[in-house]
Amino acid sequence: MGEIRVSIERGEQLKAVLQFPFIKGIYLDEGAFSEEELLKYRGEIQNSGKWAGLRFRRIQRREDRGRSPKDWMEEAKNEEGFRHFLLRALDQVAMLQDFPDRKFSTCFDYTLYSYNQAAMEVWESLGAKEMCFPIEFRFQEDMAFSEWARSRRISTELLCYGHLPMMVSANCIEKTRNGCTRGNNVVSLQDRQNKSMPVRLYCKYCYNQIYNSDVLSLIGLEKEVERLGASSFRFDFTVESEKEILELFQGKPLKQFTRGHFHKGIE
Template sequence: MEQAGKRPLAEEQVRKQLEKTGETPFIFETLDIGMDPNVFLPMQQLNEMRRRALAELEKQICRQYHRELRANPENRENRAVFCDREEIVYKNTNERSVENRPELTILTETIEQFRTVEVFAEEYRGIHRVYVDSAMGGDLFRTPEALLICECLQQSGVEVYLAMPHIFRNETEALFTAQYAEKIRDGFDGILVRNLESIRFLERIGFDRNVITDHNLYVFNRYTKQFWKENGIAQFTVPLELNRQEIKELGIEDGEMVLYGNLAVMISAQCVEKTTRGCRKKDGMTVLTDRYQNQFAVRNRCRECYNVIYNSAPLYLLDLKEEVRELAPKRVRLQFSVEDKKQTEQILHAYRESFVLGKQTERMPEDYTRGHFKRGVI
């Protein structure tokens, strides 16, 4: 709770948010609210408090029925364990220690990557959240397979967040408002935003679940972190411009850190494909080659009419487990963009080997960058 700066939190607002028990097995018969008259709390934090309280209540109720399946002496390495809903279950008992391990999130842009993550989620139950790009398949909301995977992941306990477009023009806002507003409000556990226009859109449609800023909406210091909290956004992605010491000074105990990804070096409204071959009005990939023969993948997003130009080498920090743990991020992210199925699998298993099994992974890309992690802004 904070001292209210302008408009204090009303009891009616608190009651309305707390009574939204949704698809949980609970409803309130009575709800007594005791609060100071001049306090403020962002709606997101209030919603998160409600979700955690109901999850803990369900956990406590189920605990009395908790039981374990004794290990099969002929197969000690891989054994099944009945456990509480929030306890992470692994096939290999060496993976059961979760002390000091940040939550894992994964961002996917293609349906092939999304399928691969779904299969991995069946094998490894430690995925906390998956971000699905709104333009997946050209238009996520018109791609039945992607929507089905979203439902399957949510049913298995994985949060599914919608990743909004990098550019959100008036035309896109009109489309989302007219056709997708209800699906966005009810179908996703939260939203990843990359621009202020998306935040305004979410406010207009009454979205009241979690919102997290992407790394380009800078949380460069504690002042900007506080700014977003005061405006109802408590989750953030660590800026890629900060080095290790600057990240430590910022404090990311409530932040999300990107450990892998072919990151965007430019978002451009000038379409490479339209300039070189003519507009096909269809999403696709093009490659730019610089004078050093470095190749930069370019994805054209036709619905919003912009290009994403990706770095020629991915950010890779998966082998720096101890340095990452020292920073104590709440979550770490694997960010897939141009990867095929094999490359996606390679990175997923590299994370598991390093952060879960504690092994020195050998599944490293041939070419990679540390970004600014060890040097900072020049």
């Protein structure tokens, strides 16, 4: 089995995941924490013996305040700072080209389109050494993706748990409803089936992410997951509390979840 990784967006989530020795790496979400928090939590992760990674923002603008993804890469160039980066936008892939002899590692996330072989080959030509399985793939397509990656000696990361994004928006729900609060918190939308969809407000970079109401989980599909031969397995935590994370890793069954497209593809 491959390495277990998690991504987190809240301090209490870090407290939970640090308790499990089998978790080898932790991504901090760039948009969810202030730069002071990123540095503080990075130190805590590294002191625990795990590696600290940075999951970059989904939307990137020239007017964004603070450090850019390129600044974080520059810091890591000489084996300092974060050691792993999760790239989520084309701008970040472009920045990566300025570091041909980089000492840090990167993973191209599922938000970077890799639904067909032509797209995969583009990422390979732009320096992809590790790629996340596309969330649109069903199991048979994942198998083909895994075979292609192995033939190119590209590592793979499989998302095993997490709320899947339905929409990313620069039009802020909270600003429209109540005015800008810079709360950097989670609100919700009600769909036609009366289900509550979490909406994460990334006020640091002024965008929203609307998530599916049901969380993706591949827990219980260990035989199929193992056949994919992924190099690593990732758990994305967004709205989960410390207690919920502890219960998940302690084996408490989920009440409601989806398998995404793992068994049912898209047309």
